[in-house]
Amino acid sequence: xxxxxxxxxxxxxxxxxxxxxxxxxxxxxxxxxxxxxxxxxxxxxxxxxxxxxxxxxxxxxxxxxxxxxxxxxxxxxxxxxxxxxxxxxxxxxxxxxxxxxxxxxxxxxxxxxxxxxxxxxxxxxxxxxxxxxxxxxxxxxxxxxxxxxxxxxxxxxxxxxxxxxxxxxxxxxxxxxxxxxxxxxxxxxxxxxxxxxxxxxxxxxxxxxxxxxxxxxxxxxxxxxxxxxxxxxxxxxxxxxxxxxxxxxxxxxxxxxxxxxxxxxxxxxxxxxxxxxxxxxxxxxxxxxxxxxxxxxxxxxxxxxxxxxxxxxx
Amino acid sequence: xxxxxxxxxxxxxxxxxxxxxxxxxxxxxxxxxxxxxxxxxxxxxxxxxxxxxxxxxxxxxxxxxxxxxxxxxxxxxxxxxxxxxxxxxxxxxxxxxxxxxxxxxxxxxxxxxxxxxxxxxxxxxxxxxxxxxxxxxxxxxxxxxxxxxxxxxxxxxxxxxxxxxxxxxxxxxxxxxxxxxxxxxxxxxxxxxxxxxxxxxxxxxxxxxxxxxxxxxxxxxxxxxxxxxxxxxxxxxxxxxxxxxxxxxxxxxxxxxxxxxxxxxxxxxxxxxxxxxxxxxxxxxxxxxxxxxxxxxx
Numbered sequence: 001x002x003x004x005x006x007x008x009x010x011x012x013x014x015x016x017x018x019x020x021x022x023x024x025x026x027x028x029x030x031x032x033x034x035x036x037x038x039x040x041x042x043x044x045x046x047x048x049x050x051x052x053x054x055x056x057x058x059x060x061x062x063x064x065x066x067x068x069x070x071x072x073x074x075x076x077x078x079x080x081x082x083x084x085x086x087x088x089x090x091x092x093x094x095x096x097x098x099x100x101x102x103x104x105x106x107x108x109x110x111x112x113x114x115x116x117x118x119x120x121x122x123x124x125x126x127x128x129x130x131x132x133x134x135x136x137x138x139x140x141x142x143x144x145x146x147x148x149x150x151x152x153x154x155x156x157x158x159x160x161x162x163x164x165x166x167x168x169x170x171x172x173x174x175x176x177x178x179x180x181x182x183x184x185x186x187x188x189x190x191x192x193x194x195x196x197x198x199x200x201x202x203x204x205x206x207x208x209x210x211x212x213x214x215x216x217x218x219x220x221x222x223x224x225x226x227x228x229x230x231x232x233x234x235x236x237x238x239x240x241x242x243x244x245x246x247x248x249x250x251x252x253x254x255x256x257x258x259x260x261x262x263x264x265x266x267x268x269x270x271x272x273x274x275x276x277x278x279x280x281x282x283x284x285x286x287x288x289x290x291x292x293x294x295x296x297x298x299x300x301x302x303x304x305x306x307x308x309x310x311x312x313x314x
Numbered sequence: 315x316x317x318x319x320x321x322x323x324x325x326x327x328x329x330x331x332x333x334x335x336x337x338x339x340x341x342x343x344x345x346x347x348x349x350x351x352x353x354x355x356x357x358x359x360x361x362x363x364x365x366x367x368x369x370x371x372x373x374x375x376x377x378x379x380x381x382x383x384x385x386x387x388x389x390x391x392x393x394x395x396x397x398x399x400x401x402x403x404x405x406x407x408x409x410x411x412x413x414x415x416x417x418x419x420x421x422x423x424x425x426x427x428x429x430x431x432x433x434x435x436x437x438x439x440x441x442x443x444x445x446x447x448x449x450x451x452x453x454x455x456x457x458x459x460x461x462x463x464x465x466x467x468x469x470x471x472x473x474x475x476x477x478x479x480x481x482x483x484x485x486x487x488x489x490x491x492x493x494x495x496x497x498x499x500x501x502x503x504x505x506x507x508x509x510x511x512x513x514x515x516x517x518x519x520x521x522x523x524x525x526x527x528x529x530x531x532x533x534x535x536x537x538x539x540x541x542x543x544x545x546x547x548x549x550x551x552x553x554x555x556x557x558x559x560x561x562x563x564x565x566x567x568x569x570x571x572x573x574x575x576x577x578x579x580x581x582x583x584x585x586x587x588x589x590x591x592x593x594x595x596x597x598x599x600x601x602x603x604x605x606x607x608x609x610x611x612x
Binding site: 153 | 446447449450451452453454455456457458461462463465466467468538542545546549550551562565566569572573576579580583586587588590591594595
């Protein structure tokens with residue numbers, strides 16, 4: 001087990017270094033003089049020279065990367081070009097918002113998808129299975145920015161049940177915050193909900209065909225016990241793996257959802273910084289998100305190795 | 315497999331293959347949902363190809379006197395704030411969706427499969443380097459990667475296609491590598507080495523074709539993903555430049571007029587959903603026919 005943990009840790013560090021390199025290189029993809037592109041045509045020669053120096057563009061690329069990377073290791077991701085503050089403090093203000101909404105969305109999708117997947121598999125071919133399968137397929141196909149707009153139209157504009165947009169911290173005003181969070185959380189949950197339901201259904205279908213399930217049934221166990229104690233335990237493993245991947249979709253979703261509902265989180269910061277070409281922020285966001293995703297996968301992999309010795313020894 | 319083939323059919327050499335194809339089509343199109351999916355995709359392709367003939371109006375021509383009209387017999391879905399016919403813009407928008415879908419998947423597929431083939435075939439350090447790089451790409455959410463790449467490359471529709479393609483690449487590389495590792499053990503690959511085939515020849519003539527079935531499924535499923543991602547990016551303002559029509563951008567433009575003209579946002583959104591749904595259903599159907607073992611893995 002120790003060897004397995006060590007191997008996975010080293011792997012994660014290598015991946016992180018590569019991510020940092022990818023994040024860093026985006027600035028250098030910009031066609032032409034990056035400083036000029038960032039500041040626009042009206043900038044004076046002096047401003048351009050200053051920015052070039054600030055970003056280190058006057059140095060060879062590997063020197064720039066080395067400097068950026070060693071600073072990043074010390075928790076210094078540079079200064080934002082537009083916010084005129086350190087990247088870390090800009091991100092620190094917005095990260096909790098995205099984590100809060102993302103966690104709620106993930107919880108919501110787990111709570112609904114696993115029972116839905118089980119019901120769908122156990123009652124295969126019944127009307128409930130058809131409804132769940134169709135809903136999951138729609139969930140995979142619906143553009144979530146459009147779902148958000150539909151929600152705003154019906155629940156805010158027509159029925160007046162929910163506020164149109166905005167974000168309030170649950171610590172400031174819990175009731176308002178919850179009302180504002182309902183639609184964004186549902187929109188964020190749609191993709192994880194659909195993928196997890198489909199995965200639960202298909203791995204459950206796979207498992208209930210196995211011999212040990214027939215054995216359990218022939219022992220005279222109640223169907224409920226067979227499903228929850230015998231089948232689910234094995235069927236859930238691929239679902240847990242998939243759970244680790246959901247962080248990617250939640251962050252992707254937050255880019256769209258925060259834009260529609262005007263929520264000051266990482267997603268919105270990302271979009272505005274990309275279009276403003278505020279690259280220190282963009283690089284910082286990518287790095288922070290990647291660390292979160294790598295950590296999530298690491299935790300899933302380690303727990304997986306703990307549960308299933310075959311993976312450990314591979 | 316107990317099929318009666320006459321001597322002539324056997325001699326002509328193509329009999330079993332035609333039967334296979336026929337059986338494939340029967341099983342594949344036998345399910346009504348899949349058939350509906352195929353029909354939606356065909357309609358999309360025809361619409362995109364013959365947009366100038368089908369569209370009732372010019373999608374770009376502005377006429378402020380008829381701005382923001384409700385649906386009428388002249389403008390079936392009404393008009394936008396600049397007096398342009400919504401239906402015609404949706405019809406032209408199908409071209410963007412379809413082109414981006416195919417080109418992005420093409421870019422991602424070719425690059426990803428090549429990387430996966432190299433990693434799986436050569437193994438060792440090549441495998442290590444390529445796969446850690448792929449892991450790094452997987453640690454960046456695809457939409458985020460496509461957004462940053464698209465803007466960094468300079469924006470515009472072409473760059474969005476490339477950016478989306480690159481964001482799709484990791485899945486292909488992983489799947490291809492897994493397939494290659496399995497196929498590499500086959501006797502015909504070893505035989506190829508023994509008779510002195512070059513690595514290049516073994517890779518592309520012998521290994522590659524035998525890795526394809528699950529990748530074909532992934533391509534179909536990814537067409538939906540690519541179209542959805544393009545819509546998301548154009549919703550955020552990246553992609554085709556105005557006055558060109560793209561569905562995602564139309565949803566965004568209509569957002570401002572949600573209270574008075576909800577159709578402006580609703581109609582293009584429904585199109586995105588239908589098309590993505592169709593590609594997903596057809597992809598699932600293909601997977602079930604080509605390789606039922608894959609159910610739930612891609």
